[in-house]
Amino acid sequence: MTGLRLGFLGTGWIGRHRMAAIVDNGLADVIAISDPSDEMQLEALAIAPAAAVVADLDRMLALDLDGIVIATPSALHAAQTIQALDAGVAVFCQKPLGRSAEEVDAVLAAARRADRLLHVDLSYRHTAAMQAIADRIRSGGLGRPQLVELVFHNAYGPDKAWFYDPALSGGGCVMDLGVHLIDLALWTLGWPAVEEVRAHLFAGGAPLGDRTDVVEDLATASLTLEGGTVVTLACSWRLHAGEEAAIAARFYGTDGGAGMSNVAGSFFDFEGHWHRGTAREVLSVPPDAWGGRAAVAWAERLASDPRYDPAADRYRDTARALDRIYGR
Structure with missing residues (x-):
């Protein structure tokens, strides 16, 4: 035992x-x-x-x-x-x-x-890429955070019916995929307050509007954080992205930048990078058994x-x- x-x-x-x-x-x-x-x-x-x-x-x-x-x-x-x-x-x-x-x-x-x-x-907090990025940002390497770009496109979408029922799921691709990225941004930046949110949700190619019988399969959002940092989110199911998945979290500040992105459409393999001007430093590469x-x-x-x-x-x-x- x-x-x-x-x-x-x-x-x-x-x-x-x-x-x-x-x-x-x-x-x-x-x-x-x-x-x-x-x-x-x-x-x-x-x-x-x-x-x-x-x-x-x-x-x-x-x-x-x-x-x-x-x-x-x-x-x-x-x-x-x-x-x-x-x-x-x-x-x-x-x-x-x-x-x-x-x-x-x-x-x-x-x-x-x-x-x-x-x-x-x-x-995703526990990927080697995000651990390295978060450490750099929290030590001040980014300077003043200005922009965070979040992307999660899944070429397939869920295979269980309950995902598509708003009463059972609570939402579509934002609830399924976006939750990871919004958490990553706020966690990495030390939980600044969210002051303003604007969003556009779509289902089947049309604005979701007030419909309560379907969930969104494509969404974009912009969140303005305390201090002025802007976070943008784009996520989807079954988007024609040319690969199985497109996943990224990119951070830009006055003194540097950083990014985690998936490799060759993989759901599991990620690279982490640190940027200064046109220079790029590799922070982490696969394999990384983070799941x-x-x-x-x-x-x-x-x-x-x-x-x-x-x-x-x-x-x-x-x-x-x-x-x-x-x-x-």
Whole structure:
């Protein structure tokens, strides 16, 4: 036994990948798994053969767990996280933590009330590229930040129907992809206040407008931050971009610039660069096994200190920015 007792609620690809990262690092024992798909359960048992298969969260919470990893559809995240926290169990949840800032506020209140650790799988923070870029920016190398350009185009779009139901997903490509990039920008810059937001959302080639029966598949937004920095976002599903994915976060300031971008259309391979004038310094190149680092960081923190981490309060900032993009 490693000490930590964990349950995994939802064992699709992401849930299993996070499970493997934690198990491979010897950080915890997987006590229980739960998924509506027999196939997904069997694949999870290949990683954690000693785990019990349970029907639902209620049965999982009866097993004296230290923490739960939640990788279920978005509509379930807030309620399931609150239920686990109210039972005194720490949570690592897939993004988004909630479909709105109101849901996120309710989750944070539960975490503070329970005094239990809560992390969200905002995994791009943990790429080698963004770690190096953030260190340079926070040490003042950028000078005064002026512009941040965020791009995330996915050539395919989600393959599950609930993503396209606003009541279940909370939104389309902004909620699915943009959440990572808005979080990256605010996290890197030290959480400046968002003073103004302008956005344009489209579905099927037409402005989304007041429609509530579909979600956006293309979005652009401009956020003006405290101090005058402007953040631009462009994200989409099924855009004709000539490659499987186009992902980038670029930062420009009075004294320098930096950028993280994917390599050759990859969803997983990223390069990090630092710029001064026309000169470019390479900060990081693939390979970089970053996908499970957020889960490992949560498990390491849980093993040493299961109490609430006040840094989780910042999940509200990203949620409120997304609400404003959606006009909520």
